Amino acid sequence: MNPLSYHRALSTADALSRAGDGAARLLGGGTNLVDLMRKGVERPSALVDVTALPGTIEATAEGGLLIGAAARNSAVAAHPLVRSQYPMLARAILAGASAQIRNMATVGGNLMQRTRCLYFQDAAASRCNKRIPGSGCEAEGGFNRYHAIIGTSPSCIATHPSDMCVALAALDARIHVAGAAGMRTIPLVDFHLLPGDRPDIETLLAPGDIILAVEIPPSPVARNSAYRKVRDRASYAFALVSVAAGLSVREGSVEDVRIAFGGIAPKPWRAFRAEAALRGGPATREAFEAAVIEELAGATPPPEAAFKVELARRTLVAVLTELSGSDR
CATH class of the missing domain: 3.30.43.10 (Uridine Diphospho-n-acetylenolpyruvylglucosamine Reductase, domain 2)
Structure with missing residues (x-):
């Protein structure tokens, strides 16, 4: 003991x-x-x-939202400002785990949750570079249906498990951190690290750092947003693929867009290439398809997860088509 x-x-x-x-x-x-x-x-x-640290949820002077790290996930999902201004965040949280777990889980803990890779969790019998750097990755040649298809390395192909973080990535959230070096703010898209040759180092936090709050800035696309999660069963399952997206369309053209994927990478995957391809172009199914194909061009899926490339394409196209109000 x-x-x-x-x-x-x-x-x-x-x-x-x-x-x-x-x-x-x-x-x-x-x-x-x-x-x-x-x-x-x-x-x-x-x-x-x-x-016992602050878990308040309040509007900022700039019109955004500040969420204390100790706020319960259920409280965030139910908050009127979140439901009205950031629906993708409310839906992402409600798609995760069970009501009992959401009532216990905190925002700060959600940011720090670790992969559900079966080999990572099997400390008694499996090799895992996240647990012991240099020991090997059994998922590479093992059961890898739930693993990542992009952003991986020879050292690790595990996925990040959070639903909430996918929405926060799409919303350009920032994390307020305190530590020995003082206070600092980290963009959520930079907070989680890709594995490289050190998959055991998962975030930018220094030893002794504490997450204080998450700030979401005002967003032109957040109100017209959605979160869709595809999984093996209807509840209590981690994503095979998930999409958080917000879209603004004016006169048939994409004025602005935010997209993030879950279930396909070692961190919440912000689809910057797809966003750039879409801005200023037509809000059509063909354009949505071309953008996601460009985003996933560098995918290197393990054999059992190869289906995720097509699943991610279909899911994003469906979400953007719904948000655009068009079936073209």
């Missing part, structure tokens, strides 16, 4: 002093961390409970 201490932080300063050099783990709802501890994947010597 590993010795384990527990402390409930009552302020950010208290949490920072306890987080120290990063040996401790911050505990929100525990919906991912506790599972990993039970499986022996995570072995912290200390837990710092941060659920």
Whole structure:
């Protein structure tokens, strides 16, 4: 048995002093961390409970939204501002897990959740470069139907599991962080890292850093937005492919667009190439198809996940067609 201490932080300063050099783990709802501890994947010597830190949800002076890291996922999804101004975010959260888990899970914990790759979670019998760098990746030659098709490396082909983060990526969200170096803000699209040769380093957080809040700026496309999740069963399943998208159309042309994919990459995948291809062009099914083909041109799917390329294409085209109000 590993010795384990527990402390409930009552302020950010208290949490920072306890987080120290990063040996401790911050505990929100525990919906991912506790599972990993039970499986022996995570072995912290200390837990710092941060659920007493701010979890408010409020409008910013600029017209955006500020969500405290301790806010429960269910509270975010139900908030009137989120439902009216950022429907893709509400729908993404409601597509994840169960109502009981959403009532426990926090926004900060959702940002930090780790992959559900079966080999990563099997600490007793499987090799995994995320757990032990240099040990190998059994998913490469094993069961890889749920794995990534883009942004991978020879070291890791695992996918990022979050639904919420896909919507936040499409919404240009920023993460407010406190640490030994002071306060800083990180764009969500940069926060999660691609695996490269160090898949064990998953975010830009430094040891001892704490996520304080997520800020969503005003968005011209957020109100006309959607989140669609394709999975093996109707509920309680992680995405094979998901799409968060917002679209603004004027006189038949794409005025602005935001797109992010889930289930296909080691991080929430912002589709910058597809967005650039669409802006200023016709809002037609043909244009949507061409844009997603360009986005996924660099896909290198493992054998059992090859179907995800076509599934991602169809899902994005369906979502954009619906948002555009056109079936052309």
